[in-house]
Amino acid sequence: MIPALQHMGDPATRSRRGHRSLARRTADALGRAVADVLENDELASTPGLMQSLDPRVKLVSILAFAVATSLVHSLPVLLGLTLTTVAFAAASKVPLASFAAKVWSTAGFFGALLAAPAATAWITPGPVLVPLGPLSVTAPGLLIAARLVTRVAAGAGFGLLVVWTTRWTDLLRALSAVGVPELVVATLAMTQKQIMSLLRTVENMHLARESRMLSVGTVHENRGWVVERMAFVARRSMKTADDVYDAMLARGFDGHMPSLAALRTRAADWGWLLTSAAVCALALGIDRMVFPL
Amino acid sequence: MHIPDGYLGPQTYAVLDAALIPVWMIAGSKVKQALKAKQVPLMALAAAFSFVIMMFNVPVLGGSTGHAVGATLIAILLGPWAACISVSIALVIQALVFGDGGITAIGANVLNMAVIMPFVGYYVYRLASGDAPGHGRRIVASGIGAFLGIVTAAIAAGVEFGLQPLLAHTATGQPLYAPYPLSVAVPAMAIEHLLFFGPLEAAVTMGIVAVLAKQDSALVEMKPASKPLRWLWAGFAALVLLTPVGVLAPGTAWGEWGADELRRTLGFVPAGLEKVGGLWTAAVPDYAPAFIANPFVGYLVAAVLGSAAVIGVTWALGRLLSGKERTAPPTPPSGRQP
Structure with missing residues (x-):
């Protein structure tokens, strides 16, 4: 092959x-x-959840998830969105080990490297969790770093879902259909x-x-x-x-x-679009109401 | 320099994504005027070249390797507007096909690598190469353009990162996106590009321009100076005329305090600073020539003198490094546009 x-x-x-x-x-x-x-x-040609969607619907829904991820600030909701990407990948028959490795290598690793200094007292003063002198890990610093890494991983996961479950020709058709x-x-x-x-x-x-x-x-x-x-x-x-x-x-x-x-949309595509909108709204609602800053 | 999703908040990426639509429209119009129907394969090949050049591993010191971006090189070969479109397409494909660079951050990545880098690189190249007909000075100018292009783009990325703590933070001041302030993000991005990626980009660009000049000189020939370069000079003159506004700003830039100010602020001057602080006496201290009483006029005269010195030294270096080549004026190629 x-x-x-x-x-x-x-x-x-x-x-x-x-x-x-x-x-x-x-x-x-x-x-x-x-x-x-x-x-x-x-992979994009194998049967699966994301592969079965109209590429326009997929593009719009994933963009909505990416925007929602950028608007969410609480760590639990960000973790939930990250797990959502894993669930979508599993439902699309994407090899989870490869998916996790790719997300980590393209975003998580560099995100963690970039975020690591922010976890220390040198950048973010606050109550010390791990005393290491000027490089002591502080509680607010750890939260900032965790939030950044999780958001980057979730964003990369959604992006990768488009890349791995959409044939290039379908993506071009979707771009053409949305006005490019x-x-x-x-x-x-x-x-x-x-x-x-x-x-x-x-x-x-x-x-x-x-x-x-x-x-x-x-x-x-x-x-x-x-x-x-x-x-x-x-x-x-x-x-x-x-x-x-x-x-x-x-x-x-x-x-x-x-x-x-x-392209032709089916009832299932509209159902997916509505579900995606509802999940994004739910994530934002929980973020703002259950975990206010 | 590819910014993934999550580093920039919606206030930043939404503005940058929206701002690029008119830029792309203007770029498309400019390229269409110059290249007519041949634009599609030329843009596609230039974009493919832009993508592939980033995949060449270039050996650097210590056995490690790095890669060039090539935006200034493409601007030199095709013109800055064509480079803007080509590098933009390469970045979109990197994000959509290879998962490199974020979807929401496409605007920021395009601004840094497809707008700032080729335009700064190209116009610095034009400025530094002047109207010299030979290739030596142009090769050096391409290196200077590539270096300043990538360093400016890196500083822009640093500013985008550094603005995040100001734009989005909790009530207690905790940043919600990229966590480092401007004072950390800008120097961090600038220093690594000044010391490592900038010289690499310059060396690669100079090397390719030198090889092309030898093998297919039509590709690197240049049209006579056109309107944009004249506008650059006009903008530069306007900035010089506006320099006296700086006199209105009170205080001294952070970290640039003199011994007197430190004594006033801290009550003492560190011994080491006091020892070496007086080693050099500037010809025109504090941008105020001794022979001019009016501070505004003095500041303006200092700006003119300083700019003239920088331009003179750059011009002299260019002449020196180019070996004073003088050959017949080149014929402009048909496929490029300014």
Whole structure:
């Protein structure tokens, strides 16, 4: 299903300390990026709660959840919203371990790093919970940090649900349906295809370099090579743009973008939209009335 | 620099998201005027390039790697408005396809990386490269533009973070979103970009411009100075003329106290500060030239002298680093716009 994009480490291009070469590391990262997109499309095609929704309804409802998350201030309600993302993921047959790992790696980890100093007396004075001198953890500091990390995790979770349960073509249809100009939608569609093409090109460049190298190379050599390859990609991008336009003209392009196929909402979509609105309102109501600041 | 959801409150992200709609409309109109129907594949490829350039690992000191944003480079290749659209599209795809950067924070991310960075980078590049026909000075100018572009964008992100405790907090003053005040957030963002990401962005941009200048010089040629650059000079002159307003502000900027003020405030002057405080006597202390009695006129004259010195040194450095290249004037390419 997924092409052979995972590369095994080759001892010949490892440094004395066992580190992989720059070319290998970059090729692996690029391969992972391509594989992620293909896996997302595969996951979005499997039956599940979020996958069954009209993409417009899904987009609007997730946006409502993201806005509600930004408006909520109490930790229990934020935790509830975070658990809601997990419940939606489970109902959509999204692998929960991967979901949690992705949310944590993209948002939670950096959120925690950023929030950690705010938990200390250095930034937030208050009653000390863990005495560590100027870096003592204070009660209000811990609350501020926990609130930030939980909100970031919930926001990332809702965002990831859109990414993982919506095919790119459906997302474009939804954007088109909610009023985004056709020209922008067409550019987005073409960009995604070109990104995949350029990622493959750049991955192959790195693999080709990897296969020719007998050592990991010096920092100076590697930097020079990377910059030269970036310049090549820039030139190729500009040239490909002309080629793509020529191909469009050859196929009869007259300046108008064809509309994507129309979407149809079902009763279940309206039900979902109403339920989402009710859950958001409930979360805000509990936040304001049960846990006032 | 990709801000996820949760760091910015609704007062900030709603304003930034709404403010970008007219910016995108103007950018679309400008690009359409210059590029006609070819805009779609060109914008798509530029956006794809913008995305991919962020995936190149560039080796830096100590065996670690970093990545460039490339917004200034794209502005140099395609013009700032086209760069604005291309980088915006790349950021939207990063958020919607790869989950990098928040949905509500798209406005802030676009403002920092697709508006501030390419525009500051491009106009600094134009200013620093002047009308020099050779490539040497332009290569240096591209580095200066890229450096200042990313540092300015980082400071903007720092301001957005630092405003949160002021805009949204509890009755007891606890911040509800990004928790650090301006005095922490701005220096934190500025310092890491001044010391690490700025030099990296500058080195990558200079390297690519140098390679392109050698292999396909039409891509990095430049049109003669156009209206926006003249407006930049006009804006600069207006700011210089407005500098005397600063005399109306009482007190000294925080952390810039002299020994006399410290003595008045604290009752003493720290020994170390007193020892090294008098090592250097400025030619024009307190922005007040000794030969001018009126403080407003003195402040204005100081602004003119200081600006002239900065422009002169930058111009001289550019000349020096460019090796005084003089070649035939370039032919403007057809695909770019100012």
